[in-house]
Amino acid sequence: MRCGCPNCDSFMIHSERDNACVCPDCLYRCYACQGTGTALSREAVLAMKGVSPATMEERMQAEKKREG
Numbered sequence: 001m002r003c004g005c006p007n008c009d010s011f012m013i014h015s016e017r018d019n020a021c022v023c024p025d026c027l028y029r030c031y032a033c034q035g036t037g038t039a040l041s042r043e044a045v046l047a048m049k050g051v052s053p054a055t056m057e058e059r060m061q062a063e064k065k066r067e068g
Helices: 042-049 053-067
Strands: 013-015 020-022
16 A cells, blocks of 8 residues: 655555555654554443443353353
């Protein structure tokens, strides 16, 4: 993927080593298109499902009791 540099508008080149795009002119590094730093927390995923973390803990403990 090739991105435009937000600093100088040059085309950036993907660097496999850095897992980022690098501007050949100003050396700016961008991680936006790689999704770096965008992982969701467990709580955020549960919130999207409409489940509170406390409710999930209760379900996991109940499952452990049934197994054990």
